[in-house]
Amino acid sequence: MSDAAFPTRAAAPARASAPRGRLLDGPAGVAPTRRMNPKRIMVYGGLIVFSIYYLLPLWVMVMTSLKGMPEIRMGNIFAPPMEITFEPWVKAWSEACTGLNCDGLSRGFFNSVAITVPATILSIAVAAVNGYALVNWRFKGSEVFFTILIFGAFIPYQVMIYPIVIILREIGLMGSVWGLVLVHVVFGMPIITLLFRNYFSSLPPELFKAARVDGAGFWGIFLRVLVPMSLPIFTVAVILQVTGIWNDFLFGVIYTRPDSYPMTVQLNNIVNSVQGVREYNVNMAATLLTGLVPLTIYFLSGKLFVRGIAAGAVKG
Amino acid sequence: MARSGPPLRLFQNWQAKLAATPMILTALVVFIGCSLWTVVYSFTNSRLLPRLEFVGLAQYERLWSTPRWQVSIENLAVYGVLSLILTLAIGFLLAVLLDQKIRFEDGFRTIILFPYALSFIVTGVVWQWILNPDFGLQHIVRGMGFSGFTFDPLNDPNLVILALLAAGIWQGAGLTTVILLAGLRGIDEDVWKAARVDGIPTWKTYIFIVLPMMKPVFATCVVLISAGIIKLYDLVVALTRGGPGIASEVPAKYVYDYMFGNQNLGQGFAASTMMLAAVLAIIIPFALFQLGRKRRV
Numbered sequence: 001m002s003d004a005a006f007p008t009r010a011a012a013p014a015r016a017s018a019p020r021g022r023l024l025d026g027p028a029g030v031a032p033t034r035r036m037n038p039k040r041i042m043v044y045g046g047l048i049v050f051s052i053y054y055l056l057p058l059w060v061m062v063m064t065s066l067k068g069m070p071e072i073r074m075g076n077i078f079a080p081p082m083e084i085t086f087e088p089w090v091k092a093w094s095e096a097c098t099g100l101n102c103d104g105l106s107r108g109f110f111n112s113v114a115i116t117v118p119a120t121i122l123s124i125a126v127a128a129v130n131g132y133a134l135v136n137w138r139f140k141g142s143e144v145f146f147t148i149l150i151f152g153a154f155i156p157y158q159v160m161i162y163p164i165v166i167i168l169r170e171i172g173l174m175g176s177v178w179g180l181v182l183v184h185v186v187f188g189m190p191i192i193t194l195l196f197r198n199y200f201s202s203l204p205p206e207l208f209k210a211a212r213v214d215g216a217g218f219w220g221i222f223l224r225v226l227v228p229m230s231l232p233i234f235t236v237a238v239i240l241q242v243t244g245i246w247n248d249f250l251f252g253v254i255y256t257r258p259d260s261y262p263m264t265v266q267l268n269n270i271v272n273s274v275q276g277v278r279e280y281n282v283n284m285a286a287t288l289l290t291g292l293v294p295l296t297i298y299f300l301s302g303k304l305f306v307r308g309i310a311a312g313a314v315k316g
Numbered sequence: 317m318a319r320s321g322p323p324l325r326l327f328q329n330w331q332a333k334l335a336a337t338p339m340i341l342t343a344l345v346v347f348i349g350c351s352l353w354t355v356v357y358s359f360t361n362s363r364l365l366p367r368l369e370f371v372g373l374a375q376y377e378r379l380w381s382t383p384r385w386q387v388s389i390e391n392l393a394v395y396g397v398l399s400l401i402l403t404l405a406i407g408f409l410l411a412v413l414l415d416q417k418i419r420f421e422d423g424f425r426t427i428i429l430f431p432y433a434l435s436f437i438v439t440g441v442v443w444q445w446i447l448n449p450d451f452g453l454q455h456i457v458r459g460m461g462f463s464g465f466t467f468d469p470l471n472d473p474n475l476v477i478l479a480l481l482a483a484g485i486w487q488g489a490g491l492t493t494v495i496l497l498a499g500l501r502g503i504d505e506d507v508w509k510a511a512r513v514d515g516i517p518t519w520k521t522y523i524f525i526v527l528p529m530m531k532p533v534f535a536t537c538v539v540l541i542s543a544g545i546i547k548l549y550d551l552v553v554a555l556t557r558g559g560p561g562i563a564s565e566v567p568a569k570y571v572y573d574y575m576f577g578n579q580n581l582g583q584g585f586a587a588s589t590m591m592l593a594a595v596l597a598i599i600i601p602f603a604l605f606q607l608g609r610k611r612r613v
Contacts, residue, residue: 137332152347158588163350218331247435298433
């Protein structure tokens with residue numbers, strides 16, 4: 001259902017080309033409206049109003065982060081800075097305090113990297129193999145486990161967080177980065193497995209059969225035939241997992257200790273700490289720094305990001 | 317498939333089974349095992365540590381008589397209904413606007429969807445700043461000459477839900493827009509031709525013909541939005557910390573605070589079990605609906 005439900009462009013050209021075709025054949029029916037008329041103005045007007053709503057917070061973040069505190073106290077949060085300063089950024093990165101640590105968000109950044117990289121690689125490796133086994137090597141009960149997995153994606157995390165604390169404590173990973181990595185692998189599994197299952201089942205089965213006849217085994221087929229031709233779906237999975245894991249807050253705050261907190265948790269602690277003078281410019285610089293990685297991925301990946309979330313979206 | 321494998325059935329296709337072990341463990345141990353564990357322990361009087369001393373429904377009785385839980389449920393209901401309606405309405409409106417063969421469609425879509433790439437913590441912190449009474453919106457409107465203007469949702473128990481809505485929709489409506497836009501693009505061109513031939517105005521075609529045809533896409537959106545609503549936690553922590561007072565508490569935060577803050581595990585388990593029950597009440601009918609649809613096709 002996932003691929004069929006998302007023909008972003010597939011149907012669009014058909015409709016877009018219809019009026020053009022008519023122009024070539026000579027006039028028939030209503031002329032295509034190309035010029036500005038009240039309807040077009042309303043369409044663009046509506047879109048522009050919504051765009052302002054969507055862009056305003058980004059604008060405010062950037063502007064505030066470039067101002068000094070005296071200017072913030074006097075002025076207007078929407079106004080651009082009269083005097084640009086990068087000091088808030090420096091301070092957010094290397095000096096902002098969370099609790100007793102005053103080494104800034106850099107600590108959280110490197111923690112987040114140390115969590116996101118292995119968690120992304122592991123979760124995708126596990127899920128890709130799952131999807132492959134589910135499509136090409138079905139065994140008794142495999143579909144049952146898969147159904148449980150998909151249903152599991154809807155169980156509120158709150159129901160499972162405490163028993164997982166116990167499990168992590170038993171295997172000695174509680175509070176460590178690797179414990180959190182394991183949690184991300186587990187909770188990322190439903191969507192990513194679904195993604196790979198759908199992708200692999202869309203490939204022609206002859207491919208698999210031919211490799212079998214050639215004597216390739218379970219891993220041989222996977223590594224030498226399927227993986228090389230699955231680059232797009234791997235990219236989608238990486239985008240999905242990196243943004244998802246980077247943005248996680250709940251698991252980070254539960255399963256890690258203050259010195260290994262991911263960036264989101266540290267950001268929240270910096271901004272919402274009660275003690276001390278509030279430095280809004282530093283807060284906004286910290287917020288932008290935290291959002292920078294997923295935003296970069298979003299703007300670079302474009303269509304693939306949309307494909308990724310859409311694939312994740314139709315998991316029902 | 318593994319006809320040449322060893323005779324013992326368990327070892328047939330053993331590599332696939334071995335490779336699927338993480339999935340099997342996740343499904344059985346985490347999704348089923350951990351959930352059941354929490355449900356069972358919600359009937360005990362566990363406090364600092366979990367222990368099997370059953371007290372029947374005592375935790376649930378206490379839960380439902382706790383004002384903070386009542387407020388949490390009420391908030392979730394109000395936020396949930398408003399967020400669902402507004403997200404679907406805005407999502408559909410934006411999808412229709414984007415569907416008008418406009419210029420810069422990609423640009424507009426990029427703008428509408430980018431907050432979805434950001435975490436709820438970032439979202440909450442930004443909106444906290446915009447709604448700051450001394451520097452944000454209120455301050456600016458007052459500065460424009462409306463000195464009596466008051467809009468301080470972060471410190472007004474009655475309006476705080478509006479702050480959560482503004483931030484939540486800002487972050488999430490783009491996803492609904494994109495999914496609905498894909499649904500619109502999936503509608504057969506002939507439908508539009510037929511409507512045009514019959515002289516039905518565009519807006520009527522959208523509302524009375526296209527909208528009913530998109531039921532399955534809307535169902536997907538509803539499930540997605542609802543799943544997000546029940547999990548609502550990070551945004552509240554970052555934007556309001558449950559305040560002012562307990563005015564913006566939500567169930568997920570109740571669970572976390574009782575489990576890890578107040579060291580009252582039993583309450584946390586009971587509250588999370590209630591959340592599970594709520595999700596099942598949404599998921600099971602949807603799954604049956606999907607199953608029925610597949611059977612009919």
